[in-house]
Amino acid sequence: xxxxxxxxxxxxxxxxxxxxxxxxxxxxxxxxxxxxxxxxxxxxxxxxxxxxxxxxxxxxxxxxxxxxxxxxxxxxxxxxxxxxxxxxxxxxxxxxxxxxxxxxxxxxxxxxxxxxxxxxxxxxxxxxxxxxxxxxxxxxxxxxxxxxxxxxxxxxxxxxxxxxxxxxxxxxxxxxxxxxxxxxxxxxxxxxxxxxxxxxxxxxxxxxxxxxxxxxxxxxxxxxxxxxxxxxxxxxxxxxxxxxxxxxxxxxxxxxxxxxxxxxxxxxxxxxxxxxxxxxxxxxxxxxxxxxxxxxxxxxxxxxxxxxxxxxxxxxxx
Amino acid sequence: xxxxxxxxxxxxxxxxxxxxxxxxxxxxxxxxxxxxxxxxxxxxxxxxxxxxxxxxxxxxxxxxxxxxxxxxxxxxxxxxxxxxxxxxxxxxxxxxxxxxxxxxxxxxxxxxxxxxxxxxxxxxxxxxxxxxxxxxxxxxxxxxxxxxxxxxxxxxxxxxxxxxxxxxxxxxxxxxxxxxxxxxxxxxxxxxxxxxxxxxxxxxxxxxxxxxxxxxx
Numbered sequence: 001x002x003x004x005x006x007x008x009x010x011x012x013x014x015x016x017x018x019x020x021x022x023x024x025x026x027x028x029x030x031x032x033x034x035x036x037x038x039x040x041x042x043x044x045x046x047x048x049x050x051x052x053x054x055x056x057x058x059x060x061x062x063x064x065x066x067x068x069x070x071x072x073x074x075x076x077x078x079x080x081x082x083x084x085x086x087x088x089x090x091x092x093x094x095x096x097x098x099x100x101x102x103x104x105x106x107x108x109x110x111x112x113x114x115x116x117x118x119x120x121x122x123x124x125x126x127x128x129x130x131x132x133x134x135x136x137x138x139x140x141x142x143x144x145x146x147x148x149x150x151x152x153x154x155x156x157x158x159x160x161x162x163x164x165x166x167x168x169x170x171x172x173x174x175x176x177x178x179x180x181x182x183x184x185x186x187x188x189x190x191x192x193x194x195x196x197x198x199x200x201x202x203x204x205x206x207x208x209x210x211x212x213x214x215x216x217x218x219x220x221x222x223x224x225x226x227x228x229x230x231x232x233x234x235x236x237x238x239x240x241x242x243x244x245x246x247x248x249x250x251x252x253x254x255x256x257x258x259x260x261x262x263x264x265x266x267x268x269x270x271x272x273x274x275x276x277x278x279x280x281x282x283x284x285x286x287x288x289x290x291x292x293x294x295x296x297x298x299x300x301x302x303x304x305x306x307x308x309x310x311x312x313x314x315x316x317x318x
Numbered sequence: 319x320x321x322x323x324x325x326x327x328x329x330x331x332x333x334x335x336x337x338x339x340x341x342x343x344x345x346x347x348x349x350x351x352x353x354x355x356x357x358x359x360x361x362x363x364x365x366x367x368x369x370x371x372x373x374x375x376x377x378x379x380x381x382x383x384x385x386x387x388x389x390x391x392x393x394x395x396x397x398x399x400x401x402x403x404x405x406x407x408x409x410x411x412x413x414x415x416x417x418x419x420x421x422x423x424x425x426x427x428x429x430x431x432x433x434x435x436x437x438x439x440x441x442x443x444x445x446x447x448x449x450x451x452x453x454x455x456x457x458x459x460x461x462x463x464x465x466x467x468x469x470x471x472x473x474x475x476x477x478x479x480x481x482x483x484x485x486x487x488x489x490x491x492x493x494x495x496x497x498x499x500x501x502x503x504x505x506x507x508x509x510x511x512x513x514x515x516x517x518x519x520x521x522x523x524x525x526x527x528x529x530x531x532x533x534x535x
Contacts, residue, residue, distance in 0.1 A: 002381075003381065004380060004381045004383075004384035004385070005380065005381070007384070008380075008384070008506075009502075012502050012505065012506060013502075015505070016498065016501060016502060016505070019477075021482075035347075038388070039388045039389075039391040039392045039395070040384060040385075040387075040388040042347070042350075042351075042391060043354075043384055043387035043388045043390075043391055044384060044387075046351050046354055046355065047354075047359060047362075047387065047509075047513070048505075048506075048509055050354075050355045050359050050513075051359075051508070051509030051510070051512045051513045052505060052508070052509050052512075054458065054509075054512040054513075055458050055461065055462075055505075055508045055509060055511075055512045056477065150489065171489065171490070171491040172490075172491040188488070189488075189491065
């Protein structure tokens with residue numbers, strides 16, 4: 001006896017699809033046709049729709065003033081959405097929060113827009129510098145300090161407190177520290193951790209593959225999917241890894257494509273390398289991240305490349 | 319599969335078996351839908367309780383409930399909105415259980431007559447839950463808290479923060495298929511919870527199960 005179960009699954013599909021932004025008139029017509037097939041279809045769809053509308057009232061909530069404590073899970077995981085209008089601010093919890101947590105303050109959102117760089121002081125004395133196009137969320141409780149890095153790059157100068165671990169969540173990755181200076185950067189599914197001082201522990205997603213790795217000063221860890229690459233930065237390059245904190249980009253034997261990608265993190269109008277053979281061209285030097293014009297001028301004047309600025313891009317060709 | 323036998327009912331109680339229908343014109347879908355939401359769906363937990371008490375196999379409850387809803391809609395569509403939605407719903411439910419048991423050819427019709435009959439409540443003694451807005455929110459939140467963490471997260475990002483499946487997949491580091499599946503589990507459980515059910519995750523969405531039927535054990 002599964003007739004209604006199957007109908008319910010279909011009805012649920014419709015309900016999910018209908019919420020899609022690309023739901024069109026012909027989809028609506030198809031749904032109506034399906035509903036018209038039987039009252040069983042109607043009963044299932046109307047029931048789900050009604051129940052879901054009721055559940056969705058939570059979405060209109062500004063804040064949970066009185067978190068219910070009747071269930072074992074005491075996450076403070078709801079957050080005002082209205083304030084977080086920008087996509088940049090949307091955060092992913094990693095669902096790794098222990099259930100024994102006594103209390104959660106509402107997480108706070110911070111962001112740096114494209115081209116911006118800012119320092120966020122935390123209540124425990126930790127300083128977080130966030131780079132261009134970065135969104136983080138911070139929650140500090142009595143027993144734990146947590147930051148979620150959703151996009152971009154951040155440098156942490158963590159106040160020492162061995163009783164309260166400081167945890168950075170990056171997608172499925174976590175970086176746990178007690179007191180140190182390090183940066184975390186997220187590029188799509190790639191996560192790079194670079195340590196300036198102290199030691200941090202980098203944990204994979206716990207689903208096979210990468211386990212925990214501890215890296216110290218001058219070392220880095222690059223994680224993609226479930227594999228992690230550990231390495232050391234040469235002595236004279238360690239500071240280079242953090243030059244963004246001064247608004248500078250430093251390149252040494254980088255390719256033009258890499259340099260362009262890096263600049264493009266700071267600007268809405270991207271540099272596009274039109275000629276393919278230029279992409280591998282070696283570039284070195286120190287540039288102001290904000291000053292893409294100076295860099296482009298250098299390409300034109302020193303390397304004799306053609307620069308063509310359009311509405312949407314700065315095109316470089318030879 | 320036997321209905322559980324109930325004590326003999328008084329004559330007055332038996333009178334409730336008749337169906338109360340008023341009006342007579344055909345209802346359009348819009349009215350039917352709003353009536354269904356307003357009058358019938360709030361009774362869901364009562365209905366499920368009734369079915370559970372009067373039907374041996376709890377595996378069948380969801381199917382029976384939807385059968386009843388289907389019949390309720392067809393009846394109201396044809397005959398107009400019943401004056402007493404409650405009495406109507408439970409009469410349909412009872413008749414359906416009788417028909418199902420008859421088809422199962424297991425019990426005699428005499429035994430079925432003793433099936434629990436819906437007892438009308440005195441005015442103002444409504445047994446179902448009516449939430450004031452604040453309670454509803456708390457209720458909704460309790461439903462969300464029951465969900466497993468990953469599922470809850472997907473619901474939050476997709477439905478509360480309005481992200482696309484793709485964006486959610488990127489943030490959580492899983493495939494969009496996983497996101498969609500989790501979303502459906504979570505929505506179904508949450509809807510169930512909002513309508514007074516246990517709000518548990520049921521993982522067999524969309525799969526053809528092998529639940530037992532009136533073929534009996």
